[in-house]
Amino acid sequence: MSDGWISGAIALLSIALASIVAAEAIRDVYHWLGHAWQPLRPWHQVHHKVFRADLTPVSEAVYRRAEWVNDVPEALAMVSLTTLGALSLWYTWGVASAFVGSLYAGGFLVAAIARGWATANLPTFPTGPGP
Numbered sequence: 001m002s003d004g005w006i007s008g009a010i011a012l013l014s015i016a017l018a019s020i021v022a023a024e025a026i027r028d029v030y031h032w033l034g035h036a037w038q039p040l041r042p043w044h045q046v047h048h049k050v051f052r053a054d055l056t057p058v059s060e061a062v063y064r065r066a067e068w069v070n071d072v073p074e075a076l077a078m079v080s081l082t083t084l085g086a087l088s089l090w091y092t093w094g095v096a097s098a099f100v101g102s103l104y105a106g107g108f109l110v111a112a113i114a115r116g117w118a119t120a121n122l123p124t125f126p127t128g129p130g131p
C-alpha cells in the first residue's frame with residue numbers, strides 16, 4: 001500500500017477521534033450551562049441530588065427524573081451538535097468518519113433513556129451495599 005493510503009487512513013481516524021473529543025466537550029459545556037444558565041439550572045440540580053455523600057441513590061424516582069431532565073437532554077445536545085458538525089464535514093469534504101462522534105453520543109442517549117425507564121433490579125441502579 002502507498003503512503004497516501006496510510007496518511008488518508010490516519011486522517012480519517014484522527015477526524016473520528018476528534019469527533020468523540022467534540023462530543024465530550026459538548027457534554028462539558030452542557031454541564032457548565034447547567035450551572036451558569038438559569039433556565040437549565042432547576043433540571044441540572046436534580047442530577048446533583050441523585051446520590052448521597054456515600055454514593056447511594058436518594059431514591060429510584062429521583063434517579064429516573066435526573067435521567068429525563070438532565071442526562072437525556074445532555075445526550076440530545078451531544079447527538080445533535082456532533083451530527084451537525086459531521087454533516088458539514090461530509091458536505092464540505094465528503095468525509096464521513098466524523099459520524100463516529102454522533103454514534104458515540106447516541107450510545108449515551110440510548111443509555112440515558114434506558115436508565116430513565118430502568119427497574120431497580122438493573123445493574124446500572126445500585127440498590128445498596130453488596131454482600
Ligand SMILES: [Zn+2]
Nearest residue numbers: 031034035048
Ligand atoms: Zn453540575
